[in-house]
Amino acid sequence: MKRFTLVSLSIMLMLLASLTGADAKLRVVATIPDLADMARNIGGDLLEVKSLATGVEDIHAVPMKPSFVILLNRADVLLLVGLEVEHAFLPALLDAARNPKILPSAPGYIDCSIYVTPLEVPHSIDRTLGDQHPRGNPHINLDPVAGKAMARAMADGLVRNDPEHEATFKKNLAAYLAMLDTAIARWQREAMPLRGVKFISYHPDLIYFAQRFGMEPAGTIEIRPGVDPTPSHIVALEERMQREGVKLVVRERHYPAGLAETVAQRTGAKLIELPVMVGGVPEAKDYVSFIDYNVRTMLKAVQGG
């Protein structure tokens, strides 16, 4: 009887192990909430998804927490935007996490920028000057068409890591892309009044957004990506705004308010604040509502006069 109990117990444990094995969800860590939201759409119940950033941070400088190292240590898959936008925090976290599954050469390292052609690729770079965009402008998540390319790269990466569920990932991706297509068609209709509108921003976060909706970026408060403004730069920027009739200043919400307010006041421009990731404002609760928020806030600024 005793022997029977032990044998049945061990069989039960084996069964349980194989069951949990079959049920085990792929542990996915995304650098930003945009990627986490896309992953939930593409992977559904097959994934357990966590995001490092909450969306209110500067994507170039997400503050590192010990909990991130634990998450990355246990991850099966890492989702990153790529184009070195996470350069200031991700390499150090990956070093600390010691997880070979998600190192840059491993299948679990999913760079979601691979199907996007970057804009503003520099001819030469100098990191000593604080250059934050060594491989071109990495703020691709603000353009929903680039968002589709990110979702495709993500789905391909998930299939690579969990080929058994390829059909599910592909079906979910197709549904997600169709949903984005419907939203993109609506945004392009709604955003017609944005065409030709010139604006400045603190940092060139809105390059892809502007290109998508026909807006014209006319400069940044920063001298270059990651390089703080000087008084002479601001004078030149304000002169250009007056000369070119720039009536809109965008402050990305993680940049200081004072200077953007001053520039707007001195040039008679309207100042708006925009999130650069999902979660940057409460309304931007997923990728679609994030793009929605930015299109609507831009429209309100332009139409409100």
Ligand SMILES: [Zn+2]
């Ligand atoms: Zn940047």
